[in-house]
Amino acid sequence: METRRISFRTVFGGPSIPPDFIEELARLRHRLRAVEFQYGFDLFVVVGGDITVVTHPTGLRVPRVFLGRRTATAQIQMNSDDVSDASDPRAFLFQTIHSAMVELIRRVAARDSEFDADDELRKIEFLVLEGIGEPQ
DSSP states (O other): OOOBOEEEEEEEOOTTSOHHHHHHHHHHHHHHHTSOBSSEEEEEEEEOOSSSOOOSOSEEEEEEEETTTTEEEEEEEEOHHHHHHOSOHHHHHHHHHHHHHHHHHHHHHHHOTTOOHHHHHHHTHHHHHHHTTOOO
């Protein structure tokens, strides 16, 4: 079975976003790009700020699964107030990305009976462990 990767496109909503968010998201993107998945995951991440204000709750938006291409796409939006109020940007990012990926993986599993969701979930488990301070 061909392995696939995760890709990120990111929009930061303005200069008010703490630099820690930008740095931690860059580290996280780099780390996740090295993980091999059964499907390609294309994520558009919007980090709300003072220019691009996100008022919807933080989480997954517009998930799509393409069985023939073995890809899944989605938007992950981070509410502007959540971003500005986060005391630990790393934990916030890891938890947000993990929750969105879990939901997207479950959507793929619901449509593709050959997809091993448990295996894919294990690959992103580090997001939960490191997000709460337990090194992997």
